[in-house]
Amino acid sequence: MIFVLPMPRSLLRWWRGPASATAVTTATGTPAIDELYRARRLPLVRLAVLMVDDLPTAEDIVQDVFTRLWRRHGTGLDALDDPHAYLVSAVMNAARSVLRRRRIARAYLPQRPDPAPAAEDEALLGAGDREVIGALSRLTTRQRQVIVLRYWSGLSEREIAGTLRITTGTVKSTAHRALTLLRAELGER
Numbered sequence: 001m002i003f004v005l006p007m008p009r010s011l012l013r014w015w016r017g018p019a020s021a022t023a024v025t026t027a028t029g030t031p032a033i034d035e036l037y038r039a040r041r042l043p044l045v046r047l048a049v050l051m052v053d054d055l056p057t058a059e060d061i062v063q064d065v066f067t068r069l070w071r072r073h074g075t076g077l078d079a080l081d082d083p084h085a086y087l088v089s090a091v092m093n094a095a096r097s098v099l100r101r102r103r104i105a106r107a108y109l110p111q112r113p114d115p116a117p118a119a120e121d122e123a124l125l126g127a128g129d130r131e132v133i134g135a136l137s138r139l140t141t142r143q144r145q146v147i148v149l150r151y152w153s154g155l156s157e158r159e160i161a162g163t164l165r166i167t168t169g170t171v172k173s174t175a176h177r178a179l180t181l182l183r184a185e186l187g188e189r
Contacts, residue, residue: 036084036087048095051095135182136148150175
């Protein structure tokens, strides 16, 4: 169930703009586009900022909406029944398009490359250490976490389970599989 509350007069004034905004009208009583722009630009920018949370983008949206309105209807807006409603609808649609493009762009961001180890770290590692690190990197993330927490950090199976939020049985089986893979790859050194 949707409840619609009456809009306060101050908000209604902000939404519709000043009363003198429609002083210059066309022959049919609709405001000319330049007067409509002066009266409605700021409230529409505020609306767009609420949608896209970015002032420059909101200003671009409103400017594009007025440009499209001018290209389609010219300076007179006789073909529009309610230019205010048309503008609000156009700004909302344009803001949704911007948000959709942002969401798509974020979905296709390339993965960050893994940080390269420091040169001195590589120099201090022996050949055996490099083999172990290489073998660890070929394990799954969960297996690597369990092995490092168990043998590097010295945590018990119960502590590992609490840290990773898994059961103790999962810690045991994951450690067993990881050690089997490491032994197969590195041998019994």
